[in-house]
Amino acid sequence: MDSLTQIAINARKASIELQNLTAENRSFALNKIKTVLENKKRNIFKANEQDKQNADQLVKDGTLSASLFKRLDLESGDKFATMLQGISDIDRLPDPIEQITYSSKLDEGLELYRVTCPVGVLLVIFEARPEVVVNITALAIKSGNAVILKGGKESILTLTALSSAIQSALSYTAIPPNAIQLVETRGEIDALLDMDKYIDLVIPRGSNSLVKYIQGRTRIPVLGHADGLCTVYVDEDSDLNKAIRVVIDSKVNYPAACNAAETLLIHRSILSSHLLPLVTALQSNNVLLHLDKESMSQLRSPYDTSRIQLCVPENFDTEFLDLEMAVKVVNDVEEAIQHINSHGSKHTDAIVTENEHTAERFMRCVDAAGVYWNASTRFADGFRYGFGAEVGVSTNKTHARGPVGLEGLLIYKYKLCGNGHVVNEFGEGKKKYLHEKINVFRDNLIYKY
């Protein structure tokens, strides 16, 4: 058997062993990982130094971007401490497993429970930031999943140092060390994508093209965390001050994030009052604007022409991830909805309006994970939503959508407890199904000891 199949089988075995462990086992393991990472900080920083030296050369050669280089760094500021704090934060969340989400008494002595359980084996593919390995590890252990991790090749030494520290920590706990395994090359991913027998869910965190590539290569369900093409629509009934606040924050607060806005739609009837103030505010924040013909023709001097261009159609399908924004005039909320449903990425879209009915229509009809009314698209984030931890932001329309916390790593199973019950005794002229709700207290479940 080749070594990759062995990795997948080991993960599957670890995932089954994980089913037998308690919340206390999982919590102990999280704390142990934190301690060992702390103790091995010096080793990990040494590996990170080496990764950075190698990457520095790539930046000089022009084959690695400066922003990727920056994300590689684990030493600066409080990055390492924040990473460790993240483990404690996840440890403190309520136990997500064995939660009863449906129950029904089917017959005397025949009780049905739908109970949350781990998905099983996850394959998580992420890019440069090495601390993701620790974050995903903590989420996986908390949710009882085994995980196979593949990070960016630029941070391979740091990743190896982190994951060997994690495995060594796990060897002191009830969690099988194979619950967390690292693979190193892109080629290994292709082979793993064929192993739907052992792997239950693939989570790619990266570019749209990475997600599409993976979706096209595997029968395993994919939880896509693609980039976001978010839009703010400023309605005819909008308050100008709110419009400026929401547009500026959505675009400027952190332009490289997937929840930053890329497109501004503005209602035709408020061009004369709202356009110039919005453009001026964006320009004073150094945003390069791609205006459509109509908005361009509305602008009268004095305005700064240096950061303004006439848009081309591709601008409305581009995730700038930078201080750049496309601007388009629309006739009404219907055209705004249509534009977003055709060009957006189903991530997060906002309307600025004082009209409740217009807001309602926008929020119903825009097909996105987040539909916002008078609020910045930048709120689309697991921590801001109050989930305590985040796997990423899903643009899927099944399983988990929007910011994904522990819940996205869970599924359920149906537990049916009987006393020799058979289907054959139910039906016309025989027994009837009761379908009575069971009052469940988690600790008195018959299958819970």
Place this chain on the structure above:
Amino acid sequence: MDSLTQIAINARKASIELQNLTAENRSFALNKIKTVLENKKRNIFKANEQDKQNADQLVKDGTLSASLFKRLDLESGDKFATMLQGISDIDRLPDPIEQITYSSKLDEGLELYRVTCPVGVLLVIFEARPEVVVNITALAIKSGNAVILKGGKESILTLTALSSAIQSALSYTAIPPNAIQLVETRGEIDALLDMDKYIDLVIPRGSNSLVKYIQGRTRIPVLGHADGLCTVYVDEDSDLNKAIRVVIDSKVNYPAACNAAETLLIHRSILSSHLLPLVTALQSNNVLLHLDKESMSQLRSPYDTSRIQLCVPENFDTEFLDLEMAVKVVNDVEEAIQHINSHGSKHTDAIVTENEHTAERFMRCVDAAGVYWNASTRFADGFRYGFGAEVGVSTNKTHARGPVGLEGLLIYKYKLCGNGHVVNEFGEGKKKYLHEKINVFRDNLIYKY
């Protein structure tokens, strides 16, 4: 633009229009469909007659099985009435849309709601039974989804009659007729599987090979409804009477169903007491048995040898879907769990035991949608579970698992309602997120009118 792309675009448009309709609109449409189907019963039966005549020839030629032929028939018994009753049953279920499943006050005036919504556009592929088109239509309308349907080619005339009746009914309602569209050939499916831009979820109902084929051909998420390889494990602490009841019902009640058992595992220590009674009971129900060496050698005359064979390894990976069962001796519950996790289809597996700890271990560690204790695998069914309606039984481990009711056709969106709120005002030394639970009464939601 080709006609298939047009079908997909029409479905997408209909799906957006559906977001604006009320529960009353949907209920009216369901009732209208029921009436029109009733009125067009004669036409539909005529089409069904023709399908049956054509199929009869295929049966004679040996290219269609008798059981498929039987499933094609819509006229016999109360099939048609049951189909219409199904529409009313689904109509009576509570409205599943706009249910709030999470809410959080992030800040004064900034409220987050996670609200159920339709997945969007479904592509449902099913085999012979033509009444499925009506069942899926009712589920789709109730859940606010648009659907593209592809049925078996043997029932094409019946399907066309049913779907044209449905479309004509919808033309009298607020639901766009394009919400329900039928495609006719297998080739059309391949083209539609590429349209992840317009289609959100593929639901194949049929053989394992159909599901695998589709999973390998598309980037669209697939909700697999494959066959089931279900197992009953009779533990050392089992009650013999319960064991016989559960095994017989699981195997004999309806052997062609996906929730029928195919494998019997029996604990070594109870071979002398339990094996012969179980074998005798199965034989008296005409079940052909594939015994492993050890169980075979345990049998002493008198027993009927005519329906007993020595097993071959493939027997434990076969869904007989008939009065046939493979039997294997295991050493303990661990070996039973391992066997099921290696050979089963993650559908439904049962243990017969009086030992709570053994049951608990089995139910935790068997990785299946249904894990049963002293109950027949045949209970795995949406109606028996109390869901009122069933899309099918999912062997997926994401999105929806086990019997799938309306919930499996829903996802959620996050609605955030603010007052010009921006992320930039939160953080160190600035505002803190409140994350307070909102007491939600569905009718006083700010976005609900």
